[in-house]
Amino acid sequence: xxxxxxxxxxxxxxxxxxxxxxxxxxxxxxxxxxxxxxxxxxxxxxxxxxxxxxxxxxxxxxxxxxxxxxxxxxxxxxxxxxxxxxxxxxxxxxxxxxxxxxxxxxxxxxxxxxxxxxxxxxxxxxxxxxxxxxxxxxxxxxxxxxxxxxxxxxxxxxxxxxxxxxxxxxxxxxxxxxxxxxxxxxxxxxxxxxxxxxxxxxxxxxxxxxxxxxxxxxxxxxxxxxxxxxxxxxxxxxxxxxxxxxxxxxxxxxxxxxxxxxxxxxxxxxxxxxxxxxxxxxxxxxxxxxxxxxxxxxxxxxxxxxxxxxxxxxxxxxxx
Amino acid sequence: xxxxxxxxxxxxxxxxxxxxxxxxxxxxxxxxxxxxxxxxxxxxxxxxxxxxxxxxxxxxxxxxxxxxxxxxxxxxxxxxxxxxxxxxxxxxxxxxxxxxxxxxxxxxxxxxxxxxxxxxxxxxxxxxxxxxxxxxxxxxxxxxxxxxxxxxxxxxxxxxxxxxxxxxxxxxxxxxxxxxxxxxxxxxxxxxxxxxxxxxxxxxxxxxxxxxxxxxxxxxxxxxxxxxxxxxxxxxxxxxxxxxxxxxxxxx
Numbered sequence: 001x002x003x004x005x006x007x008x009x010x011x012x013x014x015x016x017x018x019x020x021x022x023x024x025x026x027x028x029x030x031x032x033x034x035x036x037x038x039x040x041x042x043x044x045x046x047x048x049x050x051x052x053x054x055x056x057x058x059x060x061x062x063x064x065x066x067x068x069x070x071x072x073x074x075x076x077x078x079x080x081x082x083x084x085x086x087x088x089x090x091x092x093x094x095x096x097x098x099x100x101x102x103x104x105x106x107x108x109x110x111x112x113x114x115x116x117x118x119x120x121x122x123x124x125x126x127x128x129x130x131x132x133x134x135x136x137x138x139x140x141x142x143x144x145x146x147x148x149x150x151x152x153x154x155x156x157x158x159x160x161x162x163x164x165x166x167x168x169x170x171x172x173x174x175x176x177x178x179x180x181x182x183x184x185x186x187x188x189x190x191x192x193x194x195x196x197x198x199x200x201x202x203x204x205x206x207x208x209x210x211x212x213x214x215x216x217x218x219x220x221x222x223x224x225x226x227x228x229x230x231x232x233x234x235x236x237x238x239x240x241x242x243x244x245x246x247x248x249x250x251x252x253x254x255x256x257x258x259x260x261x262x263x264x265x266x267x268x269x270x271x272x273x274x275x276x277x278x279x280x281x282x283x284x285x286x287x288x289x290x291x292x293x294x295x296x297x298x299x300x301x302x303x304x305x306x307x308x309x310x311x312x313x314x315x316x317x318x319x320x
Numbered sequence: 321x322x323x324x325x326x327x328x329x330x331x332x333x334x335x336x337x338x339x340x341x342x343x344x345x346x347x348x349x350x351x352x353x354x355x356x357x358x359x360x361x362x363x364x365x366x367x368x369x370x371x372x373x374x375x376x377x378x379x380x381x382x383x384x385x386x387x388x389x390x391x392x393x394x395x396x397x398x399x400x401x402x403x404x405x406x407x408x409x410x411x412x413x414x415x416x417x418x419x420x421x422x423x424x425x426x427x428x429x430x431x432x433x434x435x436x437x438x439x440x441x442x443x444x445x446x447x448x449x450x451x452x453x454x455x456x457x458x459x460x461x462x463x464x465x466x467x468x469x470x471x472x473x474x475x476x477x478x479x480x481x482x483x484x485x486x487x488x489x490x491x492x493x494x495x496x497x498x499x500x501x502x503x504x505x506x507x508x509x510x511x512x513x514x515x516x517x518x519x520x521x522x523x524x525x526x527x528x529x530x531x532x533x534x535x536x537x538x539x540x541x542x543x544x545x546x547x548x549x550x551x552x553x554x555x556x557x558x559x560x561x562x563x564x565x566x567x568x569x570x571x572x
Contacts, residue, residue, distance in 0.1 A: 057340045102529055181342070181370025206473060228337075228371040271374060272343035 001026050002308065006170040007162055009035060009155045011042040011137070011297045012275075012286045013172035014144045018076065019301035021151045023309055029148070030158040030165075032176075036141040041174060041265040044187055045293050046213050046223045047137040048200045049073065050084050052105040052129045054292065059274055061315060062292055063104075065299035070133040072298030077143035079135050082199035085109075085117055086127040089249055095204040096125060105129050120195045121251065134200050134213055137294055162283050170304065172286040174268040175230075180287060182230030182266035186239045187223040189215065190247070192257035203250050210246035219260060222247050226267075226291065235262040267291055277304045280320040284308065321517045323464055323495050324410065324442040326381065328518065330355040332508075332542050333383065333497065334535065335522025342374045344531050349378050352535035356380055358412055358520065360387040361402045383444065385412035390425075392432035399436050411436060412444045412466065412499075412520075422472040422500075426453045430460060437461025446499050449483035451490050458494065465494055466520065469511065470501025473523045477507035481514075488515045505534075505541030512545025513553065 002025045006013045009031035017027045033039045051066030073079050086106070088095045100106050106127040109117070114126045145155070162169045171177055197220065203210040213221040225239045240262065247254045270276060270288040275296050278285040284307070286300055303314030313319075321327075333356035339345040349357065357380050375382065384402035389395040392415055399411045415432055417425030424446055430453070436443050443462045447453055454465055467487055470476035478484055479501065488496065498511040499520040508519045519542055528534035 059340075181374075228342075230370065269341075269370075271341065271346070273341035 002168065004028070004168045004170060004308065005030065005165050006172060007031070007158075007160075007165075008172035008174060008176070009033075010040040010172065010174055011036075011045070011141065011144075011293045012174070012289055012300060013170065014141065014148065015297040016170055016172060016286055016301040016304050017148055017153060018144060019298075019305045020308070021148065021153060023305055025305075025309065027148075027151075027153050029153060029155045030160065031155050032157065032159040034157045035145060035155050036138075038263070041185075041267060042137060042141060042293055044185065044263040044265045045137040046187070046200075046211060046221060047135045047140065047294055048084070048211065048213060049079065049133040049135065049295055050129065050200065051295060052103050052132060053084050053086065053099075053202060054295065055104070056099050056102045058292070059272065061274060062296065065316070066292065066295040067131075068302070069295050069298050072302075073135055073140060073294070076147050077135055077140040079133050080199070081133045083117075083128055083130040084132040084134075084200050084202060085114065085121075086129070086202045086204060087114065087121070087123045087125070087250075088204040090124065092205055093125060095206065096127060099204055100127055103127075103129070105131055118197055118199070118201070120197065121201070132200075135294065136215055140294065167282065168308065169283045170286055171283055174287060174289075175266050177268070177285060177287055180268040181271065183269050183290065184225065184227040184229045184231060184264065185223070185267055185291065186225040186227075186235040186243070186264040187221060187262070188235070188240065188243050188247075188259065189219055189221050189261040189263075190254065190257035191218045191260050192220065192254060193218050194253045194256060195220075195251060201250070203246055205246060205249075208242045208246045210243060210250065212247065212250065220247075220254075220257070224291070230266055232266065233264065235264045239264075267293075275300050275316055276318050277307060277314070277316050278318045278320055279307065321495050323444075323518075328355040328381070329353070330539065330542070331512065331518040331546055332356075332539050333358060333499075333518055333520035334525060335520070336360075336375060337522055338526035339531055342371065345526075346374065346378065347532035348525055348535035349380060351532045352525075352539035354380060354535070354539065356383050356518075356520075358383045358385050358522070359406075360385055361398055361405065381410070382406050382408060383410050383412050384408065385446075386414045386432075388416070389414060390416050390419075390428075392428040392435070395428070395432045396435050399432075399441060400439075403441065409440060409442045410444065411441050412446060414446045424448060424468070426450065429453075430456050433457055433462055434460040444497065449480050449487045451487055454487060454491060454494075458491070463494070464497065465491070466497045466499040468500040469498050469507060472500040474501050475503025475524055476501050477503055478510060478514075484511075484516075485514060505537045508538055509541040509545035509548075512542055513548050515549055518542075 055063035269290040306312040334354040386395040415428035
C-alpha cells in the first residue's frame with residue numbers, strides 16, 4: 001500500500017487526502033494550525049460550484065474540470081443543485097449579453113422567469129445556469145474531516161517542511177509554499193429575514209461585480225474583491241463600501257440586514273490562474289487554486305492520485 | 321518625440337488591471353509591443369512581490385498612476401509612495417472629480433501637478449481637452465499632457481473631436497497621449513491620425529474576449545495611424561474627384 005504524507009489541511013490537502021484514501025492509499029495529514037479555520041483561505045471561500053459562469057473570464061480548462069466538482073462533493077457534503085442566477089442593473093444590460101456570449105449553458109430569463117426562480121428578487125432580465133450548484137465551505141470542510149476521520153485519518157499539528165519528511169509528500173500549503181502569487185479577496189456575511197435566496201446570484205457590473213451565496217438561516221455571503229495585492233489584514237473600507245453598495249443595488253432591502261462577519265485572505269495563484277500538480281522527485285505540490293478552491297479541488301486531487309497511483313499525467317500536472 | 325527625455329519604441333501605453341490572468345496580460349504586452357505599463361498603486365499596492373515581479377519582467381517602462389484618488393493631497397501622497405516603490409519620477413496624475421463619470425477635477429489636478437513638479441516628478445496629467453487647463457498644467461511644469469477621449473472605461477472613443485483637434489493645434493510641440501475612453505482600435509488609429517503622440521488604454525484590451533489578440537490589433541492600429549499622419553493625409557472634399565483624368569478618354 002502506498003503511503004503519502006500531506007501537508008496543509010485546506011481544501012486542496014483535505015480533498016487530496018480523501019481521494020487517495022478512498023483509492024487505497026495510506027494517508028497522514030499535517031498542518032501547523034491543525035484543523036481548518038480562519039487561518040486558511042478555504043475558510044473564506046464562496047462555495048459556488050459554477051464552472052459555466054467562471055468560464056466568462058477563466059481558461060476553458062477551469063470550466064471543463066470544474067464540471068466534476070458538484071458530483072465529487074456530493075459524496076461528502078450536502079450540495080445544493082439549484083443553478084446560478086445572473087442579473088445586471090438596467091443600465092448595464094449589455095454586460096448580460098457579453099456574459100452570455102462568453103459562457104455556455106445559459107438560459108435567458110425575463111422578469112417572470114426571475115420571479116419564478118427567486119420570488120424575492122425584482123429584476124427585468126437575467127441569465128440562468130441550471131447545471132450549477134453551491135455548498136457551504138465551512139460545512140464542507142467539516143464534513144471532509146468527518147469523512148477522513150471515519151477512515152482513521154486526523155490532522156496532526158506539525159510544522160515540518162516537506163523536504164524533512166520521508167516518503168511521498170504532497171505539499172498543499174497554499175500561500176505558505178514558495179513561488180505563489182497572492183491575490184487578495186474580501187468578503188462579507190449579512191443576515192436578513194426579509195429576503196430569501198435559494199441559489200447564488202451574480203450581479204454583473206463593470207466596476208463592482210458581486211455575488212451573493214445563500215448560507216441558510218437568513219445569512220447571505222457577499223463576495224468578493226479580487227486585488228493584485230498580497231497585503232494581509234482586515235477588509236478595507238473601500239471594499240466594504242463597494243460590496244455593500246452593490247448588494248444595496250441588488251435589493252435596497254438589504255440595507256436593513258445585519259452585518260454578521262467580514263473576512264479577507266489571499267488566494268494562492270500561478271501566473272495563468274490555473275492550479276497545478278507539480279512533481280519534483282518524491283514531492284508533489286498541489287497549489288494555485290486561485291478563486292477556484294472548492295470548484296477545482298476534486299479535479300486537482302483526482303489528477304494527483306492518478307499520477308501517484310496509476311502514473312497518469314493529467315492536464316494540471318507539471319514535471320519540475 | 322520624447323516623453324520627459326525618453327524615446328518610446330511603441331506609442332501604445334497599456335494598463336495592467338482587469339486581465340483574466342497575469343499570463344494573459346504578459347501575452348497582451350508581448351503581442352502589442354506596448355512600451356509603457358501603467359500600474360495602480362492605490363488599489364493594488366500590496367506588499368505582494370508576485371504581481372510586481374511579473375510587471376517588471378515585461379521589460380517596459382512603468383508609469384505608476386494615482387487612480388482612485390479624489391483629492392490633490394491624496395494624489396500627492398500616492399505619487400510619493402509610487403516613486404519610492406517603482407524608483408521612477410514618472411507619475412500619471414489622476415485626480416477624480418466625479419465618481420460616476422470619473423472625470424478629472426481640474427482644480428485638484430492643477431494643485432497636485434504644481435506640488436509634484438516642484439518635487440521633480442515628471443507628471444503625466446490625466447486632463448480634459450480644455451485648452452486653458454492645458455496651459456495652466458504646462459505652466460505648472462508638466463511637459464506631457466494626457467487628454468481624455470471619453471470617460472474612463474466607457475469605450476466611447478473620441479467624444480469631442482473638435483476640442484481635441486483645437487488642443488493639438490494649440491500646443492503642437494507638447495507630447496500628448498490620448499488617455500481613457502478608447503474602445504476600438506479604430507478610435508486609437510483616429511487619435512494618431514489627428515496627430516496625438518500616443519494612446520493609453522486598459523479596459524478595451526483587458527475586458528476583450530481575447531485580450532492578447534485585441535492588444536495586437538491596437539498595436540497595429542496605432543502604428544497605422546501614426547504612419548498615416550506622417551504621410552500627410554489628403555484633405556476631405558465635398559465633390560468627387562476622379563482618380564484618372566477624364567479628358568482624353570475615347571468618345572464612343
